[in-house]
Structures are given as C-alpha cells and as structure tokens.
Amino acid sequence: MKRSGGLFLAIAAGFWISVFSAFAWAQSVNVVTSVIPAAYIFEELGGARVNVTALVPPGASPHMFEPVPSDIRKLARARYFVNIGGGLDAWSERLLAAAPKGIEVVTLIDTPNLNLLEAAEHHHDHHGEEKAAMKDEHHGHGEEKVAMKDEHHGHGEEKVAQESGEEHGAFDPHFWLDPIRVRDAVVPAVTQRLIAADPAGKDYYEKRRQDFHRRLTALDQRVRSELAKAKVRKYIAFHDAWVYFAERYGLEEVAVVQEFAGEEPTPKEVAKLVRDARAEGLGAMLVEPQLSPRVAQTISKEFGGRTVVVDPLGDPGDAARDSYEKLLQFNARSFGKALQSSVN
Ligand SMILES: [Zn+2]
Known part of the structure; x- marks a missing residue:
C-alpha cells in the first residue's frame, strides 16, 4: 500500500515523494534485525506499525555471514538495529561502525531475566572462528564486503573476536529457541522498545503482547x-544451537557434528560421531538448512540412520517456517521424528 502510494505521488509530482516518505516514516517503526527469528518476534509484537527487515537471508548462517554495503543502506532509516549478541552475529559490530549515527542498537542477549546458559567450550575456539571466516570469503557475494579494505580487515576481525570473547562469549547465544525465555524475557523487552519508539501505539502493542504471550504458552x-x-x-546436534531447547524439553545433546558452525569435523571426529550414534542407538542425524549436510549424510550412512532437518533460523518464504510459532513447531516435529527413530 505505502509503496504504490509513494509511486503514484512520485509520478504525479516529484517533490511530494519526500513529503510522503516523511509521513510513512513517522507512521511506522523501522527495524533491521541480524537474523530472521528476531524479525519474527518484532513482527508479532509490532504488527502493522513496524517495518522489519532481516539481514541474514534464508539459508545462510549468521555465524558465517559478512555484511555488504547494501546492508548498510538498509540501516538508513532504521530506528533499531537488533542483533543477538554472544558472538553469534559479531559481524554486526563492523556493520554498525559504518552505519549512520543515531541508530539504536538492541542486543537481545543483554535482555534481563534470560537466564543464559554457558556456551560449550568449543565456542571459544578462536582457530575455528578464523577458519569459518576464511571459508566465507569463497562464498562470493556480488558486492564488496564491508570493512574489507586491506589495512582494516585483519584488525577488525581480531577486535570483534576479542570483544565478543570479553563481553558475551561465555554464554550460548541460541536462547530464542526456547519459547518460554522468549515469552518471559524477550517479549516484554521488545514491547517496551516499540512503545518507546512509538508511544501513540502503546495500547496496540500491549494488546499484541498479551496475545503473543498466550500463543507462546500454547506453543x-x-x-x-x-x-x-x-x-x-x-540427539547429536549439527551445530550447537539447541541447548536452550534441550534444557526446556528434557533432551540431551550427545555430541555436535560441527563444533563451530561451518567447520567440518576431522575424519577422527567423524569416526567418533559414528561410534557415539551407535552407542546411543540413534536412528537419525540432525541437519540444518544453513550448513552443508554432506558430512551428516556420510555419518548416518555409516551407522544406518537417516537425516532429519531442524532449523534454528526459519524462512519467511516457506509456509512451514514463516513465523516464530511455526518454526518452533517445525523443530518439535523434526526432533520428535529423530528421537522416535532411535532404538534404545
Ligand atoms: Zn548457531
């Protein structure tokens, strides 16, 4: 609606476009998030009063994402930039260094009352981070990456890794995969942010908060x-995304295929995973749409199991995963399938 209105005015009289844009901007809160699940939560709570854009596209891993100049342009009119923190989207520090001043950063891992769980040791593996960053350079976005100037690149990476280690690295950042943490901590905090940005919408946001709260309880x-x-x-995780989900629903992680997202296991580690899967009588390996399933397919062939897709991030283009609730239900079904195919 807004877009076609703007287009019409642009055709009618060029200068009206700026008037229209200013009006449209005042009517809605512009939010840019690092990852899709954060966008889902802002959309649930903000409804028609927010415009939300996620930077990491469907099928890409935030652990290996590199922002490009067009991502900075997306921040141009944003009131909030929302990231997860805890090292999950450490690239957002580099992005914000180049972003327009005045944008307010909401780092969700800093939300009060999240009861964060400690990250597994392997998330501190600096060698892994280097390897993942190197691999990503071959993915080849069509655009030049942010902060890729030779004199800044290495320095920037070091700085980000150091900062995330000092500030958040001790906690696992995948808290959004527990709907109760989302309901009790994230939802009230996000509602407050929306009211702060758009006080006229207070009743609207409050009503949506209550409704989402109820639906999360049912979920x-x-x-x-x-x-x-x-x-x-x-279960054996593909990468270490499920600790909060597992804690909430009484599941136990036996091992992880990729100790750092994007880092393939060594042949020795693959052999160990096959032994673990056999010893536990697992019937399936979990794979994720953002990471190559090849190694999991090899492992499951070895122990005679199958692969089941779980998705920590979602995809607005897939009707089975295009909202927070659907994403969690999708994963519940997948975990259910994987666990029930086990024989012990
Ligand atoms: Zn992850």
Missing part, C-alpha cells in the same frame, strides 16, 4: 506434547 504445550512421545531423549 510450549504443543512442543511438549510433540516431544513426549519419544522415549529416547538423546
């Missing part, structure tokens, strides 16, 4: 009953 029950069918509670 938790649905996930719980989906997983209740499985006697076996153990």
Whole structure:
C-alpha cells in the first residue's frame, strides 16, 4: 500500500515523494534485525506499525555471514538495529561502525531475566572462528564486503573476536529457541522498545503482547506434547544451537557434528560421531538448512540412520517456517521424528 502510494505521488509530482516518505516514516517503526527469528518476534509484537527487515537471508548462517554495503543502506532509516549478541552475529559490530549515527542498537542477549546458559567450550575456539571466516570469503557475494579494505580487515576481525570473547562469549547465544525465555524475557523487552519508539501505539502493542504471550504458552504445550512421545531423549546436534531447547524439553545433546558452525569435523571426529550414534542407538542425524549436510549424510550412512532437518533460523518464504510459532513447531516435529527413530 505505502509503496504504490509513494509511486503514484512520485509520478504525479516529484517533490511530494519526500513529503510522503516523511509521513510513512513517522507512521511506522523501522527495524533491521541480524537474523530472521528476531524479525519474527518484532513482527508479532509490532504488527502493522513496524517495518522489519532481516539481514541474514534464508539459508545462510549468521555465524558465517559478512555484511555488504547494501546492508548498510538498509540501516538508513532504521530506528533499531537488533542483533543477538554472544558472538553469534559479531559481524554486526563492523556493520554498525559504518552505519549512520543515531541508530539504536538492541542486543537481545543483554535482555534481563534470560537466564543464559554457558556456551560449550568449543565456542571459544578462536582457530575455528578464523577458519569459518576464511571459508566465507569463497562464498562470493556480488558486492564488496564491508570493512574489507586491506589495512582494516585483519584488525577488525581480531577486535570483534576479542570483544565478543570479553563481553558475551561465555554464554550460548541460541536462547530464542526456547519459547518460554522468549515469552518471559524477550517479549516484554521488545514491547517496551516499540512503545518507546512509538508511544501513540502503546495500547496496540500491549494488546499484541498479551496475545503473543498466550500463543507462546500454547506453543510450549504443543512442543511438549510433540516431544513426549519419544522415549529416547538423546540427539547429536549439527551445530550447537539447541541447548536452550534441550534444557526446556528434557533432551540431551550427545555430541555436535560441527563444533563451530561451518567447520567440518576431522575424519577422527567423524569416526567418533559414528561410534557415539551407535552407542546411543540413534536412528537419525540432525541437519540444518544453513550448513552443508554432506558430512551428516556420510555419518548416518555409516551407522544406518537417516537425516532429519531442524532449523534454528526459519524462512519467511516457506509456509512451514514463516513465523516464530511455526518454526518452533517445525523443530518439535523434526526432533520428535529423530528421537522416535532411535532404538534404545
Ligand atoms: Zn548457531
């Protein structure tokens, strides 16, 4: 609606476009998020009063993402830039260094009352981060990457890694995969941000908050009953995204295929994963749309299991994963399938 209105005015009289844009901007809160699930939450709570854009596209991993100049342009009119923190989207520090001044940064891992869990040791592996960053350079975006000037590149990477280690590195950043943490900590905090940016929408946001709160309570029950069918509670994760989900629903991570997202296991580690899967009687390996499933397929062939897709991030273009609730239900079904195919 807004877009076609702007287009019409632009054709009618050029100067009206700026008047229209100023009006449209005043009517909605512009939010740019690093990852899709943060966008889902802002959309649930902000409804028609917000415009939300996620930078990391569907199918890409935030652990390996590199922002390009067009990502900076997306920040031009944003009130909030929302990231996860905890090292998950450390590239956002580089992005913000080049972003327009005055944009307010909301780092969700700093939300009060999240009861964060400690990150597994391997998330501190600096060698892994270097390797992941190097691999990403071959992915070849069509655009030049942000902060790729020779004199700044290495320095920037070091600085970001250091900062995330000091500030957040101790905690696992995948807290959004627990709907109760989202309901009790993230939802109230995001609602406050929206009201601060748009006080006229206070009642609207409050109503949406109550509604989303209710739906998250129901979602938790649905996930719980989906997983209740499985006697076996153990799983091998593809990367370490499921610790909050596992804690909430009484699941146990046996091992991780990629100790750092994007870093392939060594042959020795692959052999160990096959042994672990056999020892636990697992019937399936979990794979994720953002990371190459090749190694998991090899492992599952070795121990005679299958692969099941779980998705920590979602995809607005896939009707099965295009909202926060659907994403969690998708994962509950997938975990259910994987756990029930186990034999122990
Ligand atoms: Zn992750």
